[in-house]
Amino acid sequence: MTYAKDMASGTTLVQDSLASELRVSVGRFVRRLRSERGEADLPDAQFGVLTSLLRHGDQTPGALAQHERVKPPSMTRTVNALTELGMVEKVEHPTDGRLVLVRVTDTGRREVEETRRRRDAWLTGQLDGLRAKDRELLERASALLADLASG
Template sequence: MTSAPALASELRVGTGRFLRRLRAERGDADLPAAQFGVLTELTRRGPLTPGELAHSEGVRPPAMTRTVSALVDLGFVTKSEHPTDGRLVVVDLTDAGRREVAETRRRRDAWLSLRLGALTPQDRATLARANDLLQTLASG
């Protein structure tokens, strides 16, 4: 039986490799992870201030300002006045930003589905159970 510390190390390495490979599947814009992360956060939560985005993405506000400016230049987000605080701006997705998120997700799902389809039903069942366990680990 594998010890918890040994399994922890193996899972860390394995999930890291898996995530790097999955993230290599990108939409047409081939956005860096930080920019795509902002788009997905706006997809999940709706319009946010740059400060809220910086907090949720775990970066400093100046870094988020640069990321948002790059996304504005690409046409994926817009900035507008905050409805109640004139000192702030609100960042929101454009239709092009929504399409980029949808296309990246589609490509990632297609890549993963193809690989899962090559596995045996038993291996897919094992992964389904492992997914349940990973969800439990992530929430606890």
């Protein structure tokens, strides 16, 4: 890569635009990985709701909408679609009778497990084709990307 100094700001500019290249390649990687899906072939939004429920427990549709950063009507449609598929169920809120909680069913849990298994299998196959030093580089890059994502 070629570096140049921006005299006005004093920052180093990467003329090959590392930020842009990384954004594009990570985006492509994520899209390819997400194409590996379970039997139900759920859209990303529905799969995201299932994983959120498994990670954080039962939630109201409103809390799910906030967590997934979507509007409540969109979450209502997503929850209804998952309910029709038998992936989630709506149960009474224990302290507020006006609310419902969304809970993952065994069917939803199996779908998440199968999707994760397929994604791991695809990625493992890709990694197996790399040289050891490239896998080590990706191991270091994985830690760096985790740090970037949490910052």
